[in-house]
Amino acid sequence: MSKRSFRTRPPHSADLPCPCGRPTVYGRCCGRLHEGSAKAATAEDLMRSRYSAFAVGDEGYLLRSWHPDTRPSGVDLDPRTEWVRLEILGTGAGTPFHNEGTVEFLAVFREGGREGELREHSRFLRHGGAWAYLDALDG
Template sequence: MGKASRSKGDGCVCGSGLGRAACCGPFLDGEAAAPTAEALMRSRYAAFVEGREDYLLATWAAATRPQSLALEPDQRWLGLAIRATEAGGPKDQEGWVEFVARSRVRGQGVRLHERSRFRREGGRWVYVDGEFPGA
């Protein structure tokens, strides 16, 4: 199922408590760039929910970006919890966001716990790579 079943008027799937138009929507729709590493992290989660491979690749650092992604069509995203952030503010050049994203694939629960590294490239935040605490 990978795609979101919400309309643009509903709350943002990233769990911020804001509506999509006031949260990840402008980033996903190309109307604005994420101002912080956490905002980019949230918008990338929303892109997974919406099946937006284009956005995921466009917000991935050139040095670590894969040629393509194979998004799981049967993956249903259930929620995102931000555990911690370090740097990644509007004036920083690098930052980290630790999160847990939950999903379900063909009846199996999946929990992704990652500490993601972000940096600015050309003035925009991009995802660089991540480590998996406790793995």
């Protein structure tokens, strides 16, 4: 799907549950990171906020939270993809006291009435004092 055919999703209400799966509302969870009023304290926080950005269709946040060494010029978000659930499978380093970390996750999505899943072991680095998504580990 080309970027030209992308439909903007309606804004995700701050009072709805956060897509990242934490037991709080979007406005007090990932929504704060998306709007820029807070920064991710850990690599896992950044990964969860990026998942939520896919779920709410926030291409700008995805690009801003991507490390400049690997950042693409755009993200082709498909409005037909519904992100259903996120499971964190493991983390490595990535605390407020680290400069790099990893997060392994499973993201469940639905397209055309069928469920699928994306499993990734992502790498994160600090850049300019903030966590940034670098890439996915092979294997």
